[in-house]
Amino acid sequence: MSITCHDVPVRPAHPLPELWLRGVAANPAAPTDVLLRLLDPAARDVWPVLCEQRALPADFVEAALVHHDRAVRRAVARNRHVPVAQRGRLVHDPDSLVRCALAAGPRPQLGDVEPLPDDVLVTFLTALNDDPNRLVTAQEIRDDLQFSGQIPQAFLRRLPEHQAPELRIHATRYWLWLTPEQREALLTDPDPEVRQAAHGNSRVLDPDAMAADLGEPNSHHRSLLLTSYAVAPAVAERCLAEGRDLWALAHNPYTPAQAVSRLAHSPDPKVRERVAARADLSSELLAELAGDPDSTVRSRAHLQGLPRTWPQRNAIDRIIGRSAERLGYLGEAIVEPDTSWFEACARSGHPLLRRVAATFHRLPEDHVARLSEDEDEGVRILLACNHPLAPPHLVLNAFLAAPPQRAYLRTLPRLPRTGLAHLLGHADPEVRALAAADQTLPEPPLALLADGDERVRREAAANPLLPHDLLEDLLDRAETAEGAAANPAQPAPRLHELLDRSGLP
Numbered sequence: 001m002s003i004t005c006h007d008v009p010v011r012p013a014h015p016l017p018e019l020w021l022r023g024v025a026a027n028p029a030a031p032t033d034v035l036l037r038l039l040d041p042a043a044r045d046v047w048p049v050l051c052e053q054r055a056l057p058a059d060f061v062e063a064a065l066v067h068h069d070r071a072v073r074r075a076v077a078r079n080r081h082v083p084v085a086q087r088g089r090l091v092h093d094p095d096s097l098v099r100c101a102l103a104a105g106p107r108p109q110l111g112d113v114e115p116l117p118d119d120v121l122v123t124f125l126t127a128l129n130d131d132p133n134r135l136v137t138a139q140e141i142r143d144d145l146q147f148s149g150q151i152p153q154a155f156l157r158r159l160p161e162h163q164a165p166e167l168r169i170h171a172t173r174y175w176l177w178l179t180p181e182q183r184e185a186l187l188t189d190p191d192p193e194v195r196q197a198a199h200g201n202s203r204v205l206d207p208d209a210m211a212a213d214l215g216e217p218n219s220h221h222r223s224l225l226l227t228s229y230a231v232a233p234a235v236a237e238r239c240l241a242e243g244r245d246l247w248a249l250a251h252n253p254y255t256p257a258q259a260v261s262r263l264a265h266s267p268d269p270k271v272r273e274r275v276a277a278r279a280d281l282s283s284e285l286l287a288e289l290a291g292d293p294d295s296t297v298r299s300r301a302h303l304q305g306l307p308r309t310w311p312q313r314n315a316i317d318r319i320i321g322r323s324a325e326r327l328g329y330l331g332e333a334i335v336e337p338d339t340s341w342f343e344a345c346a347r348s349g350h351p352l353l354r355r356v357a358a359t360f361h362r363l364p365e366d367h368v369a370r371l372s373e374d375e376d377e378g379v380r381i382l383l384a385c386n387h388p389l390a391p392p393h394l395v396l397n398a399f400l401a402a403p404p405q406r407a408y409l410r411t412l413p414r415l416p417r418t419g420l421a422h423l424l425g426h427a428d429p430e431v432r433a434l435a436a437a438d439q440t441l442p443e444p445p446l447a448l449l450a451d452g453d454e455r456v457r458r459e460a461a462a463n464p465l466l467p468h469d470l471l472e473d474l475l476d477r478a479e480t481a482e483g484a485a486a487n488p489a490q491p492a493p494r495l496h497e498l499l500d501r502s503g504l505p
Helices: 016-026 032-037 041-052 058-065 070-077 084-092 096-104 118-126 138-146 153-161 165-177 180-187 192-205 207-213 220-228 233-242 246-251 257-263 269-276 283-290 295-303 310-317 339-346 351-358 365-371 377-386 392-401 403-409 429-436 446-450 454-461 468-475 481-485 492-501
Strands: none
Touching (some): 016 041, 058 084, 070 084, 070 096, 084 096, 096 118, 096 138, 118 165, 153 165, 165 180, 180 192, 207 220, 207 233, 220 246, 233 246, 257 269, 269 283, 310 351, 339 351, 351 377, 392 403, 454 481, 468 481
């Protein structure tokens, strides 16, 4: 059997052996002995595909974890498909760049990340700079770990009482979120270095210390202090008199009440909107802002009644101002509102509050069922991206409606991979590519082998429904060779033959 491809754009001048190597590296059915051949330096260009971007057999991972080339170990360290029990062993790798890759987490960073085991986290957080040949320091590695999403909130909550003083020191970095009892325990800790760190970080709630640390106008450090940390009345007064940093003060939970009242009458509606969102408003001031001449201010004041909490304010802030198609996975905040509040949001008549509820991954099943039928598309997209019980049809609809979220949605097992025949002719090539990979199609996707989009052709050529004799033909065509080599219907001897023809040992 053969096909004729007319006017199909061909990728620029990649030789067939290169395309075969990329295809074999991505082939989900390739056995370990085939994959191990790709660890030869001659196949270095496909190592990112092989070691970082796909699921791998456990025995192949074992070989890759001890490979002599750190590029292989770094790629495995960043592979979201490799269980953390295996990846985590690289915390003891002799190369600091490999350890740094593990600490930074999987790439690309899409959605939720599986937390590293406690013993790995402890090793990272207690490591010393004892490697004279290191390219990155232990502290730089810790900084990457901090923003990787691999430290679970439960682990952070245990830090103030951890037996290792290094971890109690690390706990002081979360001073704003510690309880008063935890703060006092760290300030009086038996270890002098813990006490020193606690006193240093306690300055964030000391208005006089903040005034001394304020720094130059228009600096990032100054903005950080005025947005989040304790504010001395004199500092707030000076900002009001100079008309600077008013949005930061309006946002800051620690801004003095007298200054908040004056900020509510700022000529800038963005400042008044920030005041309208605060959790410490009096009913009188809230009523005044509910009648504000600016619709944005009025909307925020009406959105939520009193009493409120600061975590509730922050949960709403994560949603406001985002378009429906860009509402995707938002992750877990350090401090979340109570589940009952999210349930109340799910019942709200306001779509923005229902969007907030849809971000909460522990929302009970009955509310998930209700929100999955919500009239607001943003609610449905957020639910599909954030909740493990979101029905598959909702995830597929989100894939169709929100192109910016597709890379993340592809990582979800809830995204349907079958029953997609109705999408084979979709106008969007990303959607056609998803449908072309469906292994339950009533017929092989022959028409898509001549599609104008490279991704669609690759997925169609990788579909195991294709007849064997056609696969042979596709391997010799530049526009389909990579997909055909990635086809799981290719037998192991054929994959070995492709590697032979590509010059691999």
